[in-house]
Amino acid sequence: MKIDSKTRFSIIVLISGWFILFGVIPLVLLVITSFLTMDPANLVRLSFSLKAYSQLLIDPSYIIVFIRSVKLALITTLLCLGLGYPFAWYTARMPPRWRTSVLVLLMIPFWTNSLVRTYAMRMVLGTQGILNKALLSLGFIHTPLRIMYTDYAVVAGLFYLMLPFMVLPLYATIEKLNFQLVEAARDLGAGAASAFIKVIFPLTLPGIMAGCVMVFVPTMGLFYVASLLGGARQLLVGNLIQQQFLNARNWPLGSATSIVLIIFMAVMLIGYGLLLRRFGRGKGISG
Amino acid sequence: MKTRFKPLIILAAVLLLAALQAQAAEKIFIYNWTEYLPESVLEQFTKETGIEVVYTTYDSNETMYAKLKLIKKDGYDVAVPSTYFVSKMGREGMLMKLDHALLPNMKNLDPELLNKDYDPDNAYSIPYMWGSTGIAVNTDEIPKEQITSWKDLWKPEFKGKLLLQDDLREVFHMALRIKGFSGNTTNPKEIEQAYLLLKDLMPNVLLFNSDSPRLPFLAGEVSIGMIWNGEAWMAREENPAIQYVYPKEGASFWVDSFVIPQGARNPKGAHAFINFMMTPEVAKACVEEYGYPTPVTPAIALLDTDISSSRTIFPDAGIIKQGEFQNDVGQAIEIYQKYWEKLRTSN
Structure with a gap:
């Protein structure tokens, strides 16, 4: 199909218009708001102030939220990696007709809104939930486990929502892996462990890094998971931002928190890009 | 290429027409606490007045306030803040003055709950439930x-x-x-x-x-x-x-009251709704559904005794x-x- 230049032009205009309207303009507004003064009656007052940023950097309670948020996101990422890697590995090693089915099964929950799936997690993790009922009737426990409204529930919810973001990039790199190289390593006397560490791991590193970034970065903002499963206590930076905008009505502080989060994520993505350039390229030994 | 877009354009036109059609019926937009107004009451209101209700909920006064603050016009017609938010919003010019002539059912209300400090003479608010x-x-x-x-x-x-x-x-x-x-x-x-x-x-x-x-x-x-x-x-x-x-x-x-925000598009419909909510049968249905006491005094006589005598719902004077x-x-x-x-x- 040929696309004439007019159509191409209008598509480009449409996409960049969309991006400017819903991406650039809100971001600019956010940056501006973060430098304004809070006003209890009118949300913000048009006078320049650095108060939001100084509050954010000096008040220890905000730093604690940030640290806790990073911790929860890290745990989630490691869990996703630990379980996602073998999952992706065995999926990629399956006969091709099975692979597609497994990947479709992995993707099916995505057709449901993630908020709805978080509510579903409540039914699984609750004191009278599916998990407790199963464990009780199997005799593993005698009193129901209290999981809801703890960090465990939050991590379980985050893990469940984010796992596919880890599996898919891993699957993509493992599938492309040249298994002759693994065989060669084994022929040259490497054990299973050292073949993994010396050959497989470095070759799948780009996938690992991509998966980690794709899980870690959005996790810090998933406030509704922490609200619904963690009892509306401020666990993630996302909750802090939501609280500032809706309840405390401190828009400058909410904006400043968003900006700091965006910068933090940008640094991570740049770091990822640099790492990828160093390790990923030149070793492209794919099939 | 162009023909491929044709169905889309037709679809868009149909949707637009449908939207315009929907616009034609009179509507009010209500913004209320979660689980605070029975569905059946809203249906009855639409049946009696022909006014359609678009119903949205919130879970804290703060959320409601933040949202109303942002909407300058074409916003909600009715909201239900608690006492101290009625006075705050009144003070900040966010509420419309009520026209008591359009609210004849005010005669049903318990005088104990009217003309309070947070809203003298009920200029801005009508108690819904307490x-x-x-x-x-x-x-x-x-x-x-x-x-x-x-x-x-x-x-x-x-x-x-x-x-x-x-x-x-x-x-x-x-x-x-x-x-x-x-x-x-x-x-x-x-x-x-x-x-x-x-x-x-x-x-x-x-x-x-x-x-x-x-x-x-x-x-x-x-x-x-x-x-x-x-x-x-x-x-x-x-x-x-x-x-x-x-x-x-x-x-x-606490008392939660109906108010009409400054940005309301259908203040007349909003008055009709608030007046409707003060009829004894409607107030009775609300008590039965949610177990909160009502300021509509004649409604209490209509209730079953196990409800009207429940101390959980209607505390005695000592409490x-x-x-x-x-x-x-x-x-x-x-x-x-x-x-x-x-x-x-x-x-």
Whole structure:
């Protein structure tokens, strides 16, 4: 199909218009708001102030939220990696007709809104939930486990929502892996462990890094998971931002928190890009 | 290429027409607390007046306020703030003056709940429901006799087990009353003392919930916590072990009122709706559904005796006297807000 230049032009205009309207303009507004003064009656007052940023950097309670948020996101990422890697590995090693089915099964929950799936997690993790009922009737426990409204529930919810973001990039790199190289390593006397560490791991590193970034970065903002499963206590930076905008009505502080989060994520993505350039390229030994 | 877009263009045109069609019917936009107005009442209103209702909910005064603040025009026609938000919003010019000539059913209202400090002469607001905030206990887990006072929530055995309302005035009310102050104090020293007391309570808190505090009780996640009387009544309908306690330092009493925000597009429809809500049969249906007392006095005679005699729903005069009605605290709300936020970020 040929696309004439007019159509191409209008598509480009449409996409960049969309991006400017819903991406650039809100971001600019956010940056501006973060430098304004809070006003209890009118949300913000048009006078320049650095108060939001100084509050954010000096008040220890905000730093604690940030640290806790990073911790929860890290745990989630490691869990996703630990379980996602073998999952992706065995999926990629399956006969091709099975692979597609497994990947479709992995993707099916995505057709449901993630908020709805978080509510579903409540039914699984609750004191009278599916998990407790199963464990009780199997005799593993005698009193129901209290999981809801703890960090465990939050991590379980985050893990469940984010796992596919880890599996898919891993699957993509493992599938492309040249298994002759693994065989060669084994022929040259490497054990299973050292073949993994010396050959497989470095070759799948780009996938690992991509998966980690794709899980870690959005996790810090998933406030509704922490609200619904963690009892509306401020666990993630996302909750802090939501609280500032809706309840405390401190828009400058909410904006400043968003900006700091965006910068933090940008640094991570740049770091990822640099790492990828160093390790990923030149070793492209794919099939 | 062009022909491929044709169906899309037709579809868009049809949708646009449908939207215009929908626009033609008279509508009102209502913004209310979660689980606070029976579906059947809304249907009845549409049937009687031909006015369609678009219904949206919120779970805290703060959320409602923040949203209304942003909408300058073409916004909601009716909202239901609590007392101190009625006065705050009135003061900030966010509310329309009510036309009492369009509200003849005001004659049904309990005079005790009219012309209060937060809204003299009911210029901006009409009370919808009132109620109390006390303690809910699951008596299967905790003997009811052990829980008599707000102070009991501070007991170390409830570490990580409490449910608190996600509402700063109600949470501060507990601590202020324990300290012997008024729940409506504007004295910064007293508010600070309440804050220090609440700080000790934070390790006991498992969750903050204000949309449906009864659900964690029914799901067995919590056995003790703050609750509204109506929620406690609804919970007991499903699980008789869940009991409501009026703490001895005094429960917090509140009133939620209908207001018409400044940006309303159909103030006439809004008046019709508010007037409709003051008819005794409608008020009766609301009490039966949610278990909150109504200011519409003639409705109470219509109720079954097990409802009208329930102490959980209709507290007696002694309990009301022991407690305190929530009132406007003026600018002091900013002080509360500051401490509330400190509590919420530190837990």
